Amino acid sequence: MNEVVDIKELNDRIEKESSFVDMIKMEMGKVIVGQKHLVDSLLIGLLSDGHILLEGVPGLAKTLAINTLSKIVDADFSRIQFTPDLLPADLIGTMIYSQKKEEFQVKKGPVFTNFVLADEINRSPAKVQSALLESMQERQVTIGEETYQLPQPFLVMATQNPIEQEGTYPLPEAQVDRFMLKVVVDYPKLEEEKMIVRHNVAKSFPKATAILKPENIINARNVVKDVYIDEKIEQYILDIVFATRFPEKYGLEKFASMINYGGSPRASINLAMASKAYAFIKRRGYVIPEDVRAVCHDVLRHRIGLSYEAEAENITSEDIITEILNTVEVP
Amino acid sequence: MVQLKVYRLYIISLFICVLCYGGAIKAQTVSVDVKLDTTEFLIGEQVGLEIHVMQPKNVSVGLPIFKTEELDQKDIEIIEELTNDTSLVDDKNWLIKKRLIITSFNAGRYIFPPIPVLYYSDTIKSEPVLFTVNSIDIDTTQAIKDIKMPYSAPVSFAEVMPWVGGSVGLVLIILVLIYIIRKIIKKEPIIKRNKPKEPAHIIALRDLEKLKANKLWQKDRIKGYYTELTDILRMYLWNRYSIKTLERTSDEILNSLKKSEFENEDLFLILRDILKTSDLVKFAKFKPLANENEKYLKESFDFVEKTKLIEEVLEQKDDIASSKEKEVEENIENN
Secondary structure (H helix, E strand, C coil): CCECCHHHHHHHHHHHHCHHHHHHHHHHHHHCCCCHHHHHHHHHHHHCCCCEEEECCCCCCHHHHHHHHHHHCCCCEEEEECCCCCCHHHHHEEEEEECCCCEEEEEECCCCCCEEEEECHHHCCHHHHHHHHHHHHHCEEEECCEEEECCCCCEEEEEECCCCCCCCCCCCHHHHCCCCEEEECCCCCHHHHHHHHHHHHHCCCCCCCCCCCHHHHHHHHHHHHHCECCHHHHHHHHHHHHHHHCHHHHCCHHHCCCEEECCCHHHHHHHHHHHHHHHHHCCCCECCHHHHHHHHHHHHCCCCEECHHHHHCCCCHHHHHHHHHCCCCCC | CHHHHHHHHHHHHHHHHHHHHHHHHHHCCCEEEEEECCCEEECCCCEEEEEEEEEECCCCEECCCCCHHHCCCCCEEEEEECCCEEEECCCCEEEEEEEEEEEECCCEEEEECCCEEEECCEEEECCCEEEEEECCCCCCCCCCCCCCCCCCCCCCHHHHHHHHHHHHHHHHHHHHHHHHHHHHHHCCCCCCCCCCCCCHHHHHHHHHHHHHHHCCHHHCCHHHHHHHHHHHHHHHHHHHHCCCCCCCCHHHHHHHHHHCCCCCHHHHHHHHHHHHHHHHHHHHCCECCHHHHHHHHHHHHHHHHHHHHHHHHHHHHHHHHHHHHHHHHHHHHHC
16 A cells, blocks of 8 residues: 555564564563563663663662563673772772782673673762773773673663762762663552562562573664664754753753753763664654653753752752753654 | 946947947948039930939839929920949949930029939938020021921832832722623623634645645655644644644644543544654655545645534634624613
8 A cells, every 4th residue: 555665674674573572571570560661771771782870769679670681681690789898890800810820810800791780889989980880881891901892782780879878979970971871760559569569478479581692682782773763853852952951042041040061962872772772662663752752851861960050949850851842842 | 346347348339339330321321423414405405314323232222213294393304214224333332323315495494303212211312403404596687587397208119119019909900890890791701712813724724725735745755745734733733722732742642632622533533643644754754655645635624624613613602692692682772
């Protein structure tokens, strides 16, 4: 009936390649009750080769989620508890002298894995944070004189506790920008929590089974890159990011004094990448404005610097993003 | 002999006691001094009169009540009585300072009467104070001038503001009441809904005609054609149903339309079809067939026409109702 260009072929390919997404969600759903947004965000990060900063109070299945994902993908997983006395060497590894061989040998750190859970990243000093963030960015680690590639896929999920801020080392803006998404994890709903209680009381924890190999994820990433993003959507993304920098140009004069700095070019790139991954999760071969809007809060909330005035008036980056989405014209 | 000695001893002891008692009395002396700031002042001028009462620490004294009516001298007026200022002069004595402000409105020589201070059952009085109240010298060589009115203080903004605000508020309330009464008399709605200068469907139909005339899809500008088509429909929905459509996605627009109690299911499905296909064309390089392009344009015309009719019917209903009311009114008047 309709004359279809190559988008049809792409759509079919993505329909076929993304079939594992539903399986992953199903397996995750066996272990994680609720937290659908968290699971979606993990998949977006995994498929678009980005890292995730999670913010939420303890006990919201953050560790369980990434642990389950690693089991489903049949990948290695390590959890690093960030503490004030942690050293970069504890993270990336160090050279150890072997008396038997009479030479220095490399002892690789826990960062050499597919999935890393950096628990309470803001409890460690800046040098440890930057060691992790550098390895996140470069996908490689230098120990001594040797540079070692990190395994692929490599996904870091760092957590921050929004309470108990005393004695913490808040991540600098430049470092936070390296995280593709900042996901705010909320409490489960009443029915969901009822299920969680039942599982725990009965001690009958369902187990996820491995349904994928890490190579499948790497292949899927290449497919995600092919998801079509139209020029109009690109313009929409740029309008949103530019509205965080120059709100007055988009009829948001009230925010001009409330934003110290807006989203960086990395914000535009990540918004486009996350939108593609979201379209892939929805098993579509092209990005629509709904995809951009779905990931916009997670991509931008940690990239908007608020002024003292905004804090005084209790305006959050969430409010600003919502207002921008309600103001910028959708193509 | 022994009796004489005892008698002498008794006399000596009595003498010593009397001496000691007299000394004690002397030690507990209370004194009152009265002093005027000046003994000569102009008529009506206010002058301070200071009363100093020196008293031992262990003695309590009573000062009189200072009132003009209490004075024998009726031409002297006590304007103000200031509070007592008590200070310790030495280890044994207090000094109480009392200040009065007095004046007189009659020229002449006056005596401020002695001030009595109660001390146990006794009363100590101060010395009377003599003073002169002078009249103002009149230059009789000059012509007589009219009495000058008292100076008026400048009126501040804060004093005027409540009156101005109150007046403006009162005027506004009167105007609103007049407006409401006139509307009630004319039987018109008090709050009139603002309508666009042109009805939404007129604008939409004109824009759709223009789109048709431009023949965009025939010129292979399919994306531009669908972009304009959806823009016209979104503007129409905005004007017609007051839904913010320009900042919303297709799904959000459809959800908002559902919430606004859009009841025609067929028209809703037509709109959904147009918006979804337009999204595919705009964002997924989709190219509908020629007959589909025409179909969506025709459906857009239909959508506007059919939703316009609902509004017209409402307007017609309103018109019929108002014409009937007028007819009834005319009949009443004729009868």
